[in-house]
Amino acid sequence: MAFISSGYNPEKPMENRITDIGPQHFTEFLPPVIEKNFGKWVYHEILEPGVLMHAAESGDEVYTVRAGTARLMSVTMIREICDIADKYCGGYLRFTTRNNIEFMVETKDEALALKKFLNEQKFGQGSYKFPVGGTGAGVSNIVHTQGWVHCHTPATDASGTVKATMDAVFDQFTDMKLPAPVRIAMACCLNMCGAVHCSDIAILGVHRKPPMIDHKYLDNLCEIPLAVASCPTGAIRPSKVEIEGTQYKTVAIKEERCMFCGNCYTMCPSLPLSDSQGDGVAIMVGGKISNRITKPAFSKVVVPFLPNNTPRWPEMTDVIKRILTAYSEGANKYERLGDWANRIGWERFFEVCDLEFSEHLIDDFRDPAYYTWRQTTQFKW
């Protein structure tokens, strides 16, 4: 391959450099009906799964068809999306905050025709390219992270766990039969990029072994004080070791204080900890972000560990389906998963979901842990 210059001159790197121009203004991209009725919408309806209608003061209506995506997508796929938007939507489209695509048209007939068309598009191996859904009281797309596709600190994969989960709960994406929306999120380590800490159900990559220490290289590659300061439990201290007669500045890790968060590895490449047997996923539930009825809430850990059983994580999808089924059967209309668990009590939640409760689920992190224990005689047998 021959290098093709863009016009950038590496001899004069600062010449003709354009900086600080930011994104383009969003009004450059609004469909005409959106631009015309901006800020003047009066109500909306969900006509059927994946199809919304918004009505404006002017009497104008816009119909939105929402379709799932894998988030990780090729330019071939984006061009196919563009072809659809050119054919049906005047060359406009948008993406949602959960990485679905939305196509907007101006009549109901066009919307239903578009839904039908989208649901007919499949990959050669059979999966839908643009399954329509993700609206109302169902399961929408899974907010997720990089996993083994791009990141250096994951304890599991993102795209793989998400595909396995969405296949398992697919009928909830294309329907609206739950008590309230269920947000599922995924993060491949406990940096929790994304929404794991505030979702109805969350998949979290976790380690279970302390880091290995690459003593000979550590001082050359790491700022030791940063590695020491990176530890939430104070398990790391500066240290010296002698290997084959040579003294090295390094760190020592108190293994009984380490809870495998991996933050020291983030700061120091000489402290890797990934491990095929140690690593896996934890399941959290009961978080929410909206202020509707109840306040926003963090998700809580209900399964401390499940193995990375690639490629489909069957233990993980089994737990998620069990939780979803128990919630669907037990919760009241409008009740989010966490609100349901709070109402019936967590002892009942574990019973109806058939989950094992272990010591790993009792908070032991600093002062606030106390507030998660039960300071009352109110409990159910």
Add this chain to the structure above:
Amino acid sequence: MAKHKTPLLDQLESGPWPSFVSDIKQEAEARAKNEKGLDYQIPVDCPEDLLGVLELSFTDGETHWKHGGIVGVFGYGGGVIGRYCDQPEMFPGVAHFHTVRVAQPAGKFYTTKFLRELCDLWDLRGSGLTNMHGSTGDIVLLGTQTPQLEEIFFELTHNMNNDLGGSGSNLRTPAACMGMSRCEYACYDSQELCYNLTMEYQDELHRPAFPYKFKFKFDACANGCVAALARSDMAFVGTWKGDIRIDQGAVAAYVGGEFAPNAGAHSGRDWGKFDIVKEVVELCPSKCISYEGGKLAINNKECVRCMHCINTMPRALRIGEETGTSILCGAKAPILDGPQMGSLLVPFVEVNKDDDYQAIKDIIEGVWDWWMEEGKNRERLGETMKRLGFAALAEAAGVPVDVRMVQEPRHNPYIFWKADEVEGGWDRDINEYRERHLR
């Protein structure tokens, strides 16, 4: 013919959900065919090698990306996430596999013209793989080599009039819900405020000058569609003062079954006939709604604007007319000292485009001045707040202390006073004390 065998990944091609494996494979095929006759600037088989290295990770249960990676473009301190494979000989196509974060338009509306130009650029100079979008909001161009970074940036800025997003210890790429463009709940123009602040603080976004990362997010109402109060250090959540607007005729239409509750969000299951008392009145967290004699009444003084009644009867109830935003600070993920949601700093501030949002910028800059001075290395705003106290944040922001800032008053009596708040100050003479109290 695929370059690597991928028996595990192949199993993720079945099932109904869009398969990222099938999509990556179709990109690999498209590059192999190269119908446009492009002179690809990174290896043609980059997507093939990505599948290869991913299959290896699926086999041995561990990532195969080396730690870190520091690359970028001149003039900026962030925007590109460098990444190198730890098996470059087996998978030379992804020996370099850097991610470029591209600033996205607020609300993520696009024209196909823009996306096609971006695809043409990325096809030639990258892997042809993307994330639409990163969790913070950026368009993510997934996988290219170091020599292409300046070329991509040059084309992006010169030909597409678009910039990079943020990474590192700086202001990250702000994001907004779709706001007024297609939602009747929007209490302010979240997209415009997002755009304005993104442009105002371009320097803070591109050149890391902070103790750690800092994010803005903009939700136009309390439903939180961009999750501002969980996923941004400073969250702008729209709200109103005054009364919810009630259309009694439309209320009757809901009660009569003419309009579906919650716009039809529960239509996949038979929940029985809409019961306004059970589904709205009794679920109101403030119990400030009544329904008597066919008339819905709201005691707005007691309303906490949770959105439930409006969400449930969107054709009958509308947000109030005096609108603005609340500001909540400190949300973050667990590392280091536990997760936080945003804590309410400003109950209400006008979102006033006419004076270029000066009231909001004053608050932001007050908070930044304080945190940039006081924040420790890699300490998020939320952690600085915990260490130095919420009152210190309020003082820095120039916001008067308000009971709305707390869920409840403290229950321990370990109360600090400043010396000048106490009569007589703190300078005392033990001998004088002993004149009244013998040893």
